Every structure is written in structure tokens, then in C-alpha cells.
Amino acid sequence: MEPFYFKSYDKTIGIAHDVNELEKEIERLSKVDPACVEWHLKEGHIVSWLNYIGEKGLAEMLKGVTNVTEALTRIKEFKALRNRNARTKRERRFNYYR
Template sequence: MEPFYFKSYNRTVGIAHDVNELEREIERLGKEDPACVEWHLKEGHIVSWLNYIGERGLAEMLRGVGNVKEALARIREFKTLKGRQRKRAKYYNR
């Protein structure tokens, strides 16, 4: 699968291959180039990529989000919920 490329004008300023890398890049770029992240959020690029890689739940959680702090909060909430689901599945599949 193709990674997500954070672009600022004609330069690639970040790359994410999965949700963990997406979180790290949004956090890093939120400090270095928040306008870049906000543009990708507002244009729906990140939501489209998440759907492409099969992360439809997170894509839905980020739909309509336009700022870095809110995006990071929702990604972290998603990861927490997903971790709890894995633990429950592991417990019940014993």
C-alpha cells in the first residue's frame, strides 16, 4: 500500500505508513508546519488515505476535523479503543 505523503507546496515534509507513524508525523508537523497538517485534514486527504489502508473507523473519527490538536486527540482515542478491543478479544478467545 502507498504511504501518506505530507506535502507542503512541492516538497514532501513527512511520510506515514500506518496509524502510529501518522500520529507521530502529525505531532511533529503540528509543531513545525501546522498549516500543512491542517490543509491535509481540511481537504480530506488523510481521511481518504485512512479509508484506503482499511482504517475506516479512524477515518470516520477524523472526518470534518480541521486542527492538529483535535486530530491528535481523536487518533489517540482511536488507538486506546482499538487496544481495549484487542485485549477483550484475546481474553475471550482463550
């Protein structure tokens, strides 16, 4: 799958291959070039890429978000929810086999 390229004009200033890298790049770019991130959010590029890589839940959470801080908050919430769900599944499997 293709990574997400953060571009500022014709220059690539960041690359993300998955949700973890997306979060890190948005955090980094929020300090270096927040307008770039806001533009990609506003244009729906990040949501489209998330759908492309199969992260439809996070894509839904980011629909209509144009603020960098709000995007980071939602990404962190999504990751926490995903981790909580994975932990619950492991616990259920463990209890099933006990």
C-alpha cells in the same frame, strides 16, 4: 499500499505508512508546520488515505476535523479503543480455553 505524504507546496515534509506513523508525523509537524497538517485535514486527504489503507473507523472519526490538536486527540482515542478491544478479545479466548 502507498504511504501518506505530507506535502508543503511541492516539498514532502513527512511520510506515514500506518496509523502509528501518522500520529507521530502529525505530532512532529504540529510543531514544525501545523498549517500543512491543517490543509491536509481540511482537504480530506488524510481521511481518504485512511479509507484506502482500510482504517475506516479512524477515517470516520476524523471526518470534518480541521484542527491538529483535535485530530491527535481522536487518533489517540481510536488507538486506545483498538487496544482495549484487542485485549478483550484475548481475554475471551483465554477464558474460553480454561
